[in-house]
Amino acid sequence: MRANHVTAAIVLRNRPYGESDKIVSFLTDKFGKLTGIAKGALRSRRRFVNSLEPFSLVNLRFQDPPHSNLAFIIAADLVNSYRHLQTSLERIAYASYVIEITDGLVPEREENQAVFDHLQAGLKYLEEGQPSLRFLTSFELKLLRLVGYQPILEACKKCRLDHFRSSHVQWRFSPINGGCFAKTVRACTRKPFRSARLP
Numbered sequence: 001m002r003a004n005h006v007t008a009a010i011v012l013r014n015r016p017y018g019e020s021d022k023i024v025s026f027l028t029d030k031f032g033k034l035t036g037i038a039k040g041a042l043r044s045r046r047r048f049v050n051s052l053e054p055f056s057l058v059n060l061r062f063q064d065p066p067h068s069n070l071a072f073i074i075a076a077d078l079v080n081s082y083r084h085l086q087t088s089l090e091r092i093a094y095a096s097y098v099i100e101i102t103d104g105l106v107p108e109r110e111e112n113q114a115v116f117d118h119l120q121a122g123l124k125y126l127e128e129g130q131p132s133l134r135f136l137t138s139f140e141l142k143l144l145r146l147v148g149y150q151p152i153l154e155a156c157k158k159c160r161l162d163h164f165r166s167s168h169v170q171w172r173f174s175p176i177n178g179g180c181f182a183k184t185v186r187a188c189t190r191k192p193f194r195s196a197r198l199p
Helices: 089-105 113-128 133-146
Strands: 005-017 021-028 033-038 057-063 071-080 152-156 171-174 179-182
Touching (some): 005 071, 005 089
Parallel strands (some): 033 071
Antiparallel strands (some): 005 057, 021 033, 057 071
């Protein structure tokens, strides 16, 4: 008999599958990002009632069938639907964005409870606080750090010149290289760690 797994999870997205089923992606606190099939979710009035909608926090119970990448969703008990979040188009837009970038940066089945906690805290803030670009920037930067993609902002990525101790030097950010660079050639006196082409 296959073991049942239980974990807290946030619904990232869902789509219909066939006439009565749904394919649902979750971010879990114990198993990372997980995609599964919820049998009868489109037609059932008792199973999965309002618990498979994006943003929902659920207690997820699932099995891992052999020879399949899709988990079998047994139950998803609703814990928090973030109902107030969904009363504002602006809040929905912000929440959809944080869900989308989290989904895009987190690989399947790679456990990272810190990312789960960060997304949960972000959704809670959007429900209770005021959406803003400052919130989005903060959310993005912390998410990048948690998944290992945080850009280097405190020093020149080429020569490691300290940004804060070199106020007379002009700086530019290179998205391609993931960090800041001293704009003047004279400022970068050390041998670079690797060649970098400024955009």
